[in-house]
Amino acid sequence: MSVTQQQVLDSLTQVASPRGVPLTNANVLSAISVTDGKVFFSINVDAAEARAWESVRAQAEAAVRAIPGVSTAMIALTAERKPGSPRPESAPAPHRHAHGVQPASAHRPPQGGPSPMSKQAEIPGVAAIIAVASGKGGVGKSTTALNLALGLRDLGLRVGLLDADIYGPSVPRLTGINEKPQLNDERKMIPIKRFGLSIMSIGFLVEEDTAMIWRGPMVMSAITQMLRDVAWGTLDILVVDMPPGTGDAQLTLAQNVPLKGAVIISTPQDLSLIDARRGLAMFKKVNVPVLGIIENMSYFQCPECGTRSDIFGHGGARHEAERLGVSFLGEIPLHMSIRTTSDEGNPVVASDPDGPHAAIYRAIGTKVRDQLQDAIAAA
Numbered sequence: 001m002s003v004t005q006q007q008v009l010d011s012l013t014q015v016a017s018p019r020g021v022p023l024t025n026a027n028v029l030s031a032i033s034v035t036d037g038k039v040f041f042s043i044n045v046d047a048a049e050a051r052a053w054e055s056v057r058a059q060a061e062a063a064v065r066a067i068p069g070v071s072t073a074m075i076a077l078t079a080e081r082k083p084g085s086p087r088p089e090s091a092p093a094p095h096r097h098a099h100g101v102q103p104a105s106a107h108r109p110p111q112g113g114p115s116p117m118s119k120q121a122e123i124p125g126v127a128a129i130i131a132v133a134s135g136k137g138g139v140g141k142s143t144t145a146l147n148l149a150l151g152l153r154d155l156g157l158r159v160g161l162l163d164a165d166i167y168g169p170s171v172p173r174l175t176g177i178n179e180k181p182q183l184n185d186e187r188k189m190i191p192i193k194r195f196g197l198s199i200m201s202i203g204f205l206v207e208e209d210t211a212m213i214w215r216g217p218m219v220m221s222a223i224t225q226m227l228r229d230v231a232w233g234t235l236d237i238l239v240v241d242m243p244p245g246t247g248d249a250q251l252t253l254a255q256n257v258p259l260k261g262a263v264i265i266s267t268p269q270d271l272s273l274i275d276a277r278r279g280l281a282m283f284k285k286v287n288v289p290v291l292g293i294i295e296n297m298s299y300f301q302c303p304e305c306g307t308r309s310d311i312f313g314h315g316g317a318r319h320e321a322e323r324l325g326v327s328f329l330g331e332i333p334l335h336m337s338i339r340t341t342s343d344e345g346n347p348v349v350a351s352d353p354d355g356p357h358a359a360i361y362r363a364i365g366t367k368v369r370d371q372l373q374d375a376i377a378a379a
């Protein structure tokens with residue numbers, strides 16, 4: 001029998017707020033998502049009261065887990081500072097707890113320099129985690145993340161892909177995966193194997209529009225859980241497809257995921273480069289090395305005759321990378337086959353491994369791998 005939202009609400013009436021009111025009457029609950037026994041929601045409270053609410057969050061999680069048929073309960077405490085309440089610095093110190101979901105204080109963007117949270121525990125068995133990020137959406141970040149992961153696979157590495165683009169998880173579509181991950185004996189989710197990659201996406205668990213309404217702290221909780229409650233096995237590189245942009249959610253993610261490096265995707269247009277610069281600044285702020293910039297949709301390659309046209313005033317990302325002292329990892333043309341293969345769920349590196357585009361992604365993968373050699377060798 002499938003779990004219903006009403007069952008979740010009923011279980012929450014048994015849990016009291018710090019003021020003794022049933023949780024369901026405390027006006028703090030977000031929308032509740034229930035899919036195949038997986039329950040997600042957040043408790044939204046004032047930052048000044050976050051400490052008092054942490055035990056309520058834990059009780060709520062325990063109550064929901066106790067409902068027959070619930071396999072995963074992910075409940076985040078999200079804290080917003082109301083006008084006039086104390087500065088975040090005076091809030092309780094961050095700590096981790098058993099389920100990998102972090103208390104509200106951990107979600108706050110860093111106030112100048114890395115916080116203690118930046119020393120996140122590594123994921124056992126995973127040698128290097130890298131972020132693929134972009135300053136804005138629509139620049140081909142997810143397409144590049146997937147094809148880069150495949151390029152790294154072609155170099156003989158064991159590679160995973162975590163779709164952390166929680167606002168618009170596109171990896172299910174790009175890979176054609178529409179099955180749900182199973183749980184192993186330790187109740188960890190088993191990533192889906194496709195194209196030789198271990199793949200996990202929030203899109204496997206919830207509908208795309210459910211994810212859309214989540215706010216920053218909820219995003220962090222979901223991603224932390226996908227990182228730590230997934231049986232990744234042994235991986236040389238885990239590629240994380242980040243949510244686009246450089247807002248608080250992205251910054252917190254960059255800070256809280258134990259990243260060995262970040263790759264920034266940009267298109268040649270000026271605006272995108274400005275956004276890319278913001279991305280660079282974001283990773284610098286949290287001491288994550290930027291492995292380099294990739295220029296996507298760099299030039300137009302005619303599918304008929306192969307002629308190259310630099311319709312966007314190509315080369316901007318290379319110059320920008322040189323100016324900023326960051327590696328330039330390569331340029332990927334705007335090409336029909338890259339788009340169509342993505343839309344068909346059969347990415348170009350897998351569907352045309354001997355073609356020119358696969359070679360470009362592999363060359364970029366080689367530059368990325370070379371920078372991670374120490375981490376991979378040490379694992």
Ligand code: ADP
Nearest residue numbers: 137138139140141142143333334335338339342
């Ligand atoms: P983002 O993750 O930045 O939002 P996507 O990877 O979803 O972007 O790509 C946006 C659209 O652009 C998709 O339709 C994708 O197929 C297409 N696309 C991405 N890179 C290329 C490319 N190099 N050539 C042609 N189409 C591309």
